[in-house]
Amino acid sequence: MRMIRGLWRWRHNPLRRKTDVVESYAALIAALIILLAAPAVGWATGSLAQGALVKAAREQRAERHLISATVVKVLPHPPIDSDPETATATASDAHRRVFAQWTGPDGSRHEGALGTHPGADPGERFHLWTDGHGRPMGRPLDTATATTHAVLAGIGAGAATAGLVDGARRLVVWRLMRRRYAQWDIAWERAGQDWGRADADS
Numbered sequence: 001m002r003m004i005r006g007l008w009r010w011r012h013n014p015l016r017r018k019t020d021v022v023e024s025y026a027a028l029i030a031a032l033i034i035l036l037a038a039p040a041v042g043w044a045t046g047s048l049a050q051g052a053l054v055k056a057a058r059e060q061r062a063e064r065h066l067i068s069a070t071v072v073k074v075l076p077h078p079p080i081d082s083d084p085e086t087a088t089a090t091a092s093d094a095h096r097r098v099f100a101q102w103t104g105p106d107g108s109r110h111e112g113a114l115g116t117h118p119g120a121d122p123g124e125r126f127h128l129w130t131d132g133h134g135r136p137m138g139r140p141l142d143t144a145t146a147t148t149h150a151v152l153a154g155i156g157a158g159a160a161t162a163g164l165v166d167g168a169r170r171l172v173v174w175r176l177m178r179r180r181y182a183q184w185d186i187a188w189e190r191a192g193q194d195w196g197r198a199d200a201d202s
Helices: 002-009 018-063 143-192
Strands: 065-074 096-103 109-116 125-130
Touching: 018 143, 065 109, 096 125
Parallel strands: none
Antiparallel strands: 065 096, 065 125, 096 109
């Protein structure tokens, strides 16, 4: 709004320069592009990301299988770092490492070290995501997470567009300022030739 008021103020001002008008129009055009293009880019990016992520989530759910594994034995915890400055809590601290056995969706038998909930004991069964051959996999992407990622992608794209447009406006203003300074130098040099002379006004 301040940019529009500035443009209106310069319309009939006798002191306005061509660079002032160009700067005001650059600000107005940048504001319009930010208001119109940035949301459109954000929406388009979010829609594309949503479609790709939902498709990926669907494919993951089709390729991954939730099966049951049996705890054979609990594996010892790694040694705890006694230095409080270097010791950090990680996601693995909330899990218990166990040696487990499971049967894949294709009937193949597997065993190996896995992470499960902290209270897991030998003989206990827990859920595990695997591929079609029984290899452990991560949990498939769910629709809510896909939507969240798509929204964040759209916001990021819109913000990046606004930043690029504002950067272009600042570049135009910088070029105009350099031109103004050059014009001032020329005008001052001309005025300086008669500066202090008694007949300067004659």
